[in-house]
Amino acid sequence: MKLDHQILIFTxxxxxxxxxxxxxxxxxxxxxxxxxxxxxxxxxxDPRPDIVMVIHAQLGSLPxxxxxxxxxxxxxxxxxxSAYNYHKHCTEKWCVSTDFDPSPPIRFPRVPAAYxxxxxxxxxxxxxxxxxxxxxxNILMRDRGDGIAFELENYVGVILDSMWSWxxxxxxxxxxxxxxxxxxxxxxxxxxxxxxxxxxxDVPELLEIAGDHDVGRMDDAALAxxxxxxxxDRSKWRTFLTEAEIAGFERRYGDLVSILxxxxxx
Numbered sequence: 001m002k003l004d005h006q007i008l009i010f011t012x013x014x015x016x017x018x019x020x021x022x023x024x025x026x027x028x029x030x031x032x033x034x035x036x037x038x039x040x041x042x043x044x045x046d047p048r049p050d051i052v053m054v055i056h057a058q059l060g061s062l063p064x065x066x067x068x069x070x071x072x073x074x075x076x077x078x079x080x081x082s083a084y085n086y087h088k089h090c091t092e093k094w095c096v097s098t099d100f101d102p103s104p105p106i107r108f109p110r111v112p113a114a115y116x117x118x119x120x121x122x123x124x125x126x127x128x129x130x131x132x133x134x135x136x137x138n139i140l141m142r143d144r145g146d147g148i149a150f151e152l153e154n155y156v157g158v159i160l161d162s163m164w165s166w167x168x169x170x171x172x173x174x175x176x177x178x179x180x181x182x183x184x185x186x187x188x189x190x191x192x193x194x195x196x197x198x199x200x201x202d203v204p205e206l207l208e209i210a211g212d213h214d215v216g217r218m219d220d221a222a223l224a225x226x227x228x229x230x231x232x233d234r235s236k237w238r239t240f241l242t243e244a245e246i247a248g249f250e251r252r253y254g255d256l257v258s259i260l261x262x263x264x265x266x
Contacts, residue, residue, distance in 0.1 A: 001031035003050050004195040007196050008069030008173070010057040013114065013159050016178045017055060023049050023210045025190075030209060032106060040108070041117035056114040056159075062168055068197045069173040073264045075238035076160050077246070078132050083159075084151045087139050093127040095136045100127045114158055126154065151251075164256045177261070179235060183212040236266075 001077040009024060011017040021037070030049055036049040045052055045063040057071060074082075087095055089215070093109035100110070106123040107116060115123055130138060139147045174195055181188040186207055193206045241249070246265050250257065254264050 001033065001198075001202065003033070003197070003250075005066040005068055005197055006045070006047065006049070006063060007051045008045065008067050009051065009053045010059070010069060010071040010173070011053065011055060012057050012072070012074075012079070012163060014079050014086065016072040016181065019181070019213055021053060021214045023145075024053065024207050026212070027051075027206060030167070040113035040115075056162065057166065057167060058114070058117060058162060062170065067172060068195060069170075070176045070195065071166070071173055072178060073163070073175050073228060073260050074178040075235060075237065076163070076256055076260065077241065077249060078235050079159065080148065080152055080249065081237050081240045082141065083156050084148050085115070086232070087136055087151065087155070088147075095188055096134050098134050100130060100132065102127055110199070112155060112158075114155070114162070118158070129154070145242075145245070146240070160253055160256060163260070164253075175260070182215065185211070185216055224226050 009020050011020055011165060013163060033050040034048065035051040035220040036046060036056060037053045039055045041060065042054055043060040045059070047063060047065040094112040097109045102124045104120045106120060106127070109127060111123050115126065138150055142150055176188065176192055189210050190203055191243065193203050196202070198206060248266050250266065257264055
């Protein structure tokens with residue numbers, strides 16, 4: 001398989017990063033394509049890899065090489081719920097870090113890679129807000145309501161602000177809703193492969209490769225073994241968040257909910 005253009009995959013935390021990483025890693029290995037993964041703010045895209053994943057969808061400028069891309073998105077309310085539940089038990093280095101040294105430059109794992117582009121003063125204030133314990137312990141020591149508020153004011157707030165300020169409106173990059181992929185995996189992924197410029201004759205094989213990573217096809221044991229998955233129902237905000245929490249969230253991020261194509265609760 002040979003591509004005459006570059007493929008870009010933009011994701012955010014808890015919007016299907018692991019799914020797309022597994023799918024396109026498998027495709028790359030099967031067909032001898034070069035794949036690169038970038039974290040945090042990426043000033044520019046290296047033109048050499050065939051496939052580039054921009055893990056936090058933070059990009060300074062679009063590439064000059066011909067490209068096709070997707071941006072994986074999700075209902076912002078579910079990003080909050082999923083991140084809160086994930087950060088209670090994950091082992092990501094930034095989440096369990098107890099290194100609060102404020103000496104610049106403040107980089108991963110003292111802060112998440114998604115924070116790298118923020119000012120040093122902001123990052124110093126973040127380390128102070130942790131209060132001498134890890135991000136994860138900050139979540140665990142709080143009751144559910146305070147933990148959700150902490151999550152929204154910190155990691156998730158940065159992610160949602162980044163989604164809101166997405167600067168690369170371009171017809172070559174289409175949004176792919178995580179909800180659509182969950183509801184109709186083959187239909188959604190077929191659309192992804194076609195938009196990304198793969199030959200029509202290759203789509204059935206690509207779907208076969210991707211199908212190994214479809215939550216809907218996984219048995220219970222496989223689901224339980226994946227720390228990124230918390231059940232088959234990928235949308236939980238309606239039952240997990242209280243009415244007051246939903247209202248407060250939408251006062252702050254209601255416009256983002258609408259911009260991304262989701263309906264507000266009220």
